[in-house]
Amino acid sequence: MVNPGIFIGSRKTFLAAQSPLYAEAVAQDKISEYLGDVQHRYFKHYPIDIPLDQEPSAEWLESVDNNAADTE
Numbered sequence: 001m002v003n004p005g006i007f008i009g010s011r012k013t014f015l016a017a018q019s020p021l022y023a024e025a026v027a028q029d030k031i032s033e034y035l036g037d038v039q040h041r042y043f044k045h046y047p048i049d050i051p052l053d054q055e056p057s058a059e060w061l062e063s064v065d066n067n068a069a070d071t072e
Contacts, residue, residue: 006052007052009055010045010055010056010061011046011052011055014042014045014046015038015042018038021034021038022034022038041066044064044066044070045061045064
């Protein structure tokens with residue numbers, strides 16, 4: 001049996017949406033930059049203090065601005 005992984009709900013949807021962009025990054029030999037960008041955007045949507053078994057609210061996900069400067 002194949003391991004389904006730990007990502008479910010909106011996390012799985014977010015990551016699945018990255019596949020076409022990954023293929024483009026591979027074709028352009030820009031995998032490292034792409035993976036860093038995906039990780040950055042993922043943690044903006046799903047901060048590490050939110051457990052993997054807890055979904056952020058739809059309002060939170062809609063409010064995320066990938067282009068906004070990060071706070072420290």
